[in-house]
Amino acid sequence: MRSRLNALFDALLPVLATLAALGVGAVMLLILKVNPIEAYAALWDGAFGSSNAFAETLVKATPLLLVALGICISFRGDVINIGGEGQMIIGAILATWVGLTFTGLPGWLVVTISLVAGFLGGAIWGGIPGVLKAYFSVNEILSTVMMNAIAVQLMNFLLRGPMIDPSQAELASKIPQTARLLDAFRLPRLAPTRLHLGALIAVILAIAVYILLWRTTLGYRIRAVGQNPNASRYAGIKVQRYMVLALLLSGAFAGLAGATQVFGVNYRMITDGSSSGFTGSAGFNGIVAALFGQLHPLWSIPASILFGALLVGANKMQRVVQVPSALVIALNGLVVVFVVSSEILRKRRQRRRLADARQEDETPPPTESGESQIKQAETGA
Amino acid sequence: MTESTKLPSGKPRIETIEMRGITKRFPGVIANDKADFDIHAGEVHALLGENGAGKSTLMKILYGMYRPDEGEILLNGKPVTIASPNDSINLGIGMIHQHFMLVPTLTVAENVALGLPSSRGALTDLDRVSKRIVELASIYGLKIDPSAYVWQLSVGQQQRVEIIKALYRGAALLILDEPTAVLTPQEVDELFVIMRQMVKDGHALIFISHKLHEVVEISNRITVLRDGRRIGTRLTSETTKQDLANWMVGREIGFAPDRGKVEIGEARLKLEKVECGSDRGTPGLRGVSIEVRSGEILGIAGVSGNGQRELAEAITGLRKVTTGRVFLEGKDITNFAPGDITELNLSYIPEERMRDGMIKDFTIAENMILREHHKMPYSRMGFLNLSDISKHADELIAKFHVKTPSRETHAKNLSGGNIQKVVLAREISRNPRAIIAAQPTRGLDIGATEYVREQLLIERRKGVAVMLISEDLDEILALSDRIAVLYEGQVMDIVPRSEATPERLGLLMAGVHPEVSS
Missing domain, CATH: 3.40.50.300 (P-loop containing nucleotide triphosphate hydrolases)
Structure with missing residues (x-):
């Protein structure tokens, strides 16, 4: 009974953490002399109030989920991928190039090839730090962040030069953007809203990633390497190869996220000079969504929707109660901080229960490796 | 008692310690079930028992690392509360852990001083500490150089540093948790010489070990624990190894395994x-x-x-x-x-x-295929064959008597033996x-x-x-x-x-x- 209550508490912890964050947010709203109930009502209305609002939430959630799926893979493999932003950009660039180059081919074919190109672009951008980590011991957190910076500048260069919209190139304004994709190359809409096929692809891929991690030899190896590289070597697994693979796959999903943004939402690439201008920070927020979903691909679905809702709803809140946009960003940040902290609490509770239950004597407590992650191999979800 | 109540280290003796009716429950497990234990100055009292018998829990309660759910501890006849290792150290109880708690990159003196307030406030008082170490070492016949770095020392010497550390903190009673596990036979002999000297000087020593012959050699009395309960306490002189082994496991134990005759080949x-x-x-x-x-x-x-x-x-x-x-x-x-x-x-x-x-966060079933996970029948075309993996795990769990709630239990939740x-x-x-x-x-x-x-x-x-x-x-x-x-x-x-x-x-x-x- 007690253990079931504990499990329930653990499962609800992210939700409680979100509520706590909104509670702190309410205090900030009060300081700004805004009625928090009114503000949160606007937030809810903006995210879920109409079919259009909900569709917007799902549109925002789609890249989050795709990035989160990649994060599930890499974090399970004990490689920390902070390079989602850069991987999204490179994926989008490759996909856009395909879409703008092969204009003579049928739409479905170009879309398919473009998405694959996005996947590959992200894979390359994730694979490079993977190789650096596995074979040259370069810290992947550093290298993936650096790769973000390179990707942004590459995007800025390409969109101002080689890939610039020819019509813009003739104008004095020279807005850094590519030409628009042909209408035939757009991802089909799922409803009379902006919701596009990418959302469905992401959900299907979530199931695929679940199968990959727990039903395939590849997933077994990635998890084994993530949990215990020593034992993996002993098991005959080529540890370095699977480290690279984990980061490469992680990047690939982010690359796909970038491609779906172009083909499903914007129909072109445009840059304001920063990475978030294109990605909306999905490369970072996807990490939070994955952690929120306990690094489980299926739980990442509701987690991504929640963060999508926060993003969309916060916009509405900003308009309705007239709070500065900084507050909206702070609110997002609060949720992240609370959720990540609650994760630490959950792990501590788990460890205490484990220590209590451990039969005494002999075995020295197993050393905690890779503290920063959730290592829960739910096999039968 | 007519003899002096001071130890050679200048600290008061612990005449008796009694643990009465100690019960400690963990979720789903009773580690100690109304366990009794007592020890007096001038004896080596051995604590025997299988893993999971409750030895460590009982000693961790005495050392203040756990609080008992029931029962009381009496020091020299008076009830005491030991809420933390600090309390137990203040009462004169020391513990030598199986895994040494030393910092290898520090010197012996630095290790001994670690965690203690300096007599010179914010400045270190390592000279005074060193002097005291040399003093204690000569009293107890422990050869140790206070300025040596711990990483330079052999395992046996490191253990002596642990003992000095406890004595420095005024330990009158020492709990030695499997101290011989890491020593050569010669080092064990040296340790026993030190232990005998300490007992003669009025210390009380609790000796935890699996090795029956060592227990029989060094102890005055032996207490056997099984399933968290005390099975009995005997004078060492009145017992045999065979009795003790049977007590520990609750059944007859064959000592010399049957080797049989085997043709030696290529x-x-x-x-x-x-x-x-x-x-x-x-x-x-x-x-x-x-x-x-x-x-x-x-x-x-x-x-x-x-x-x-x-x-x-x-x-x-x-x-x-x-x-x-x-x-x-x-x-x-x-x-x-x-x-x-x-x-x-x-x-x-x-x-x-x-x-x-x-892999501690993998299930038993997943661990069972660690070496063969990529081969038939566990893997087909890159997909894991869960039914064969489960079958394999169930078979091995039964055949090798692995005690586990299920094949889906994570490895980290099993005991060492399992x-x-x-x-x-x-x-x-x-x-x-x-x-x-x-x-x-x-x-x-x-x-x-x-x-x-x-x-x-x-x-x-x-x-x-x-x-x-x-x-x-x-x-x-x-x-x-x-x-x-x-x-x-x-x-x-x-x-x-x-x-x-x-x-x-x-x-x-x-x-x-x-x-x-x-």
């Missing part, structure tokens, strides 16, 4: 002048040439850190061999990838099972041609130890070549057909079973050739 595993490095960058193995034949157990004896780990890893492909060759059934496998060596049916029971042999059974099940069920078993019974209780040894003997009877690397001389002597002694990465000698005695092996382990020394 050399299955052969090392020719193998050299390799160690993790510290020093030479790990220096020209090791040995062979293990079909149907024999070759024991590898030696004090920890003399090349045992390197030997096992060099053979299994986990460590690069710099010169020399390794052959498995005539095939040169030198520096093959670990997976390729596994394919040739070499099994390996690693020394650190949780570090190298298991974890080793999983490793053993996995390695033996592969029908190996040769087995490397490194410290296969370390940390296991008598029941599990007996089981593991029996399994190794069964494999030997099947004609498997077994290399048994162990720091437990009793184990080496009980199981091996021949015994090779490793010292500083070299094979000192290979002794046939009939000629092996603890004394001869002990000298070889210390790097002395008996022929040369006599």
Whole structure:
């Protein structure tokens, strides 16, 4: 009974953490002399109030989920991928190039090839730090962040030069953007809203990633390497190869996220000079969504929707109660901080229960490796 | 009491400590069930019991690391509350942990002073600490240099630092948790000399050990715990090893395992002048040439850190061999990838099972296929075949008597003995041609130890070549057909079973050739 209550508490912890964050947010709203109930009502209305609002939430959630799926893979493999932003950009660039180059081919074919190109672009951008980590011991957190910076500048260069919209190139304004994709190359809409096929692809891929991690030899190896590289070597697994693979796959999903943004939402690439201008920070927020979903691909679905809702709803809140946009960003940040902290609490509770239950004597407590992650191999979800 | 109530260290004695009706519950487990224990000044009281019997919990309660749910502790007849190790240290209770709590990069004096307020405020008072260490060392006959760095010290010396540390903090009662597990026979003798001196001076010592002959040798009284309860307390002089063993496990124990007659066959595993490095960058193995034949157990004896780990890893492909060759059934496998060596049916029971042999957050079923996860029937076209994996796990759990709630239980939730059974099940069920078993019974209780040894003997009877690397001389002597002694990465000698005695092996382990020394 007690253990079931504990499990329930653990499962609800992210939700409680979100509520706590909104509670702190309410205090900030009060300081700004805004009625928090009114503000949160606007937030809810903006995210879920109409079919259009909900569709917007799902549109925002789609890249989050795709990035989160990649994060599930890499974090399970004990490689920390902070390079989602850069991987999204490179994926989008490759996909856009395909879409703008092969204009003579049928739409479905170009879309398919473009998405694959996005996947590959992200894979390359994730694979490079993977190789650096596995074979040259370069810290992947550093290298993936650096790769973000390179990707942004590459995007800025390409969109101002080689890939610039020819019509813009003739104008004095020279807005850094590519030409628009042909209408035939757009991802089909799922409803009379902006919701596009990418959302469905992401959900299907979530199931695929679940199968990959727990039903395939590849997933077994990635998890084994993530949990215990020593034992993996002993098991005959080529540890370095699977480290690279984990980061490469992680990047690939982010690359796909970038491609779906172009083909499903914007129909072109445009840059304001920063990475978030294109990605909306999905490369970072996807990490939070994955952690929120306990690094489980299926739980990442509701987690991504929640963060999508926060993003969309916060916009509405900003308009309705007239709070500065900084507050909206702070609110997002609060949720992240609370959720990540609650994760630490959950792990501590788990460890205490484990220590209590451990039969005494002999075995020295197993050393905690890779503290920063959730290592829960739910096999039968 | 007419004699002085002060110890030579100047601290007051603890005349008696009594633990009465101690009960400690953990979720789902009763670690101590109305357990009683008492000790008085001037005795070594041994605490015996299998793993999970409640010894450690009881001692952690005495040391203030756990609070009991029920029961009381009386110091010199008066009830006391011990809420933290700080309390127990203030009362004069010290504990020597199995795994030393020393900082290797600090000196002996710095380690002793660590965590204590300095007599000079913000400045260190290491000179005073050093002086006091020398004082204590001379009183108790502990040779120790306060300015030596801990990493320079042998395991036995480090243990002495731990003892000094406890004495420095005024310990009148010392709890020694398996202090002999890491020592050579000679070092054990030295420790016993120190222990006898301390007891004579009025200290009280609690000695926890699995090794019956040591318990019988050093203790005045023995208390046996089983399932959290005290089975009984006896004067050592009034008991036998056989009685104690039966008490511990609650049934008859066969002491000398049945070895049977086995035809010794061809050399299955052969090392020719193998050299390799160690993790510290020093030479790990220096020209090791040995062979293990079909149907024999070759024991590898030696004090920890003399090349045992390197030997096992060099053979299994986990460590690069710099010169020399390794052959498995005539095939040169030198520096093959670990997976390729596994394919040739070499099994390996690693020394650190949780570090190298298991994935603690994987289920039992997943751990059972660690070595074969990529092969039929567990993997088909890249997909895991869950039904066959489950079937395999269930079969092995039943066959090897692994105590687990289910095959889906995570490995980290099993006890040490059961974890080793999983490793053993996995390695033996592969029908190996040769087995490397490194410290296969370390940390296991008598029941599990007996089981593991029996399994190794069964494999030997099947004609498997077994290399048994162990720091437990009793184990080496009980199981091996021949015994090779490793010292500083070299094979000192290979002794046939009939000629092996603890004394001869002990000298070889210390790097002395008996022929040369006599």
